[in-house]
Amino acid sequence: MSRFPAIGEHAQHPAYGVLRKVTPVASVMLADNPSIMTLDGTNTWLLRAPDSVSCVVVDPGPLDEAHLARIAACGPVATVVITHGHPDHAEGARRFAELVGAPTRAVNPALCHNADPLHDDDVIAAAGLRLRVLATPGHTADSLCLLLDHETGKAVLTGDSVLGRGTTVVAHPDGKLADYLNSLHRLADLPPGTLALPGHGPELPDAAEAARRYLTHREQRLAQVRTAVDELGGSPTARQVVEVVYADVDHSLWAAAEWSVEAQLEYLRTEN
Known part of the structure; x- marks a missing residue:
């Protein structure tokens, strides 16, 4: 769960139930779970060498x-990987593991099935591919990305750390803004032209460029939150800050915005 999409995106999507090939080694199937928080739905990625x-x-x-x-x-499925534990990504994982008889791996041991938890820089060798784990906490504490370097091109599966559309919620208190900024800097250092394969929304041609846009957006929001705190005086609540900073955003998104503002307020308190 994560983002601030445009309103009115809930019509039946033609991609539901269809396996779409994105690169020679990566295909995607869109889950039929659209919502304000999931855009058109969750992208389930299938990776295999030719x-x-x-x-x-x-x-x-x-x-x-x-x-x-x-x-x-x-x-057949060699292994299952979970980018983070939010239900729109992981709720079906245990049932899926039963269906295909494959191990499930994640940062959080509670999400693992017949496999060890993942750590930063681990390499998953399966289906003729090598996937390097990038620990990218921030959206959640257990968020990870998967770097895929194949002869057909470089790609990174970003989960909810970078989305194909909109911005990512820092899911306070599990998510921490300081961690998220560090993770975005890490993604911004990826080689130019590394394709971003996100957990929601369309693929992006350059993950590093997208991460830099996110960093700029976060800096702008932080500046707005600082100004709002000064104007409101005292110790305003996240809701009070949202009403100022997100005044032009549809009110149906304010509850999600409060998560990120809570994370921003915590960050500013720590920074000071």
Whole structure:
């Protein structure tokens, strides 16, 4: 869960239930779970080298039997990876593991099934590919990205750390803004032209450039929050700050905005 999309994005999407090839080694299937927080739905990624029979599945998504069955039919599945523990990415993982008999790996040990938890710089070798784990906490404490360096090109699966559209919520108190800024700097250092394969929204041609845009956006929001705190005086609540900083944003998104503002206020208190 994570972002601030435009309103009115909930019509039936033509990509539901369809496996779409994005690169020679990465395909995506969109889960039918659209909402204010999930955009058109969760992207479930299937990764396999051109000569591999098996695949790696990233973020099986919600507990939707039809979606999980369609992904399972694309197997065999060598391993399952979860980018973070929010239900729109991980709720269906245990059921999916039962369907395909594959281990499930994540940073959080509670999300792992017949496998060890993942750590920064771990390498997952499966389906003819090598995926390097980048620990990218901030959206959540357990957020990770997966760097895929194949002869056909470089890509990074970003989960909710970078989205194909909109901005990411720092899910306070689990998510920390200081961690998120550090993670964005790490993504901004990726080689130019590294394709971003996000957990929601369309793929982006340059993950590093997207991360730099996010950093600029965060700096602007922090400046707005600082100004709002000064204008409001005392110790304003997150809701009071939201009403000032997000006055031009649809009110249906204010509850999500409060998460990020709580994280920003905590960051400013620590910074001072």
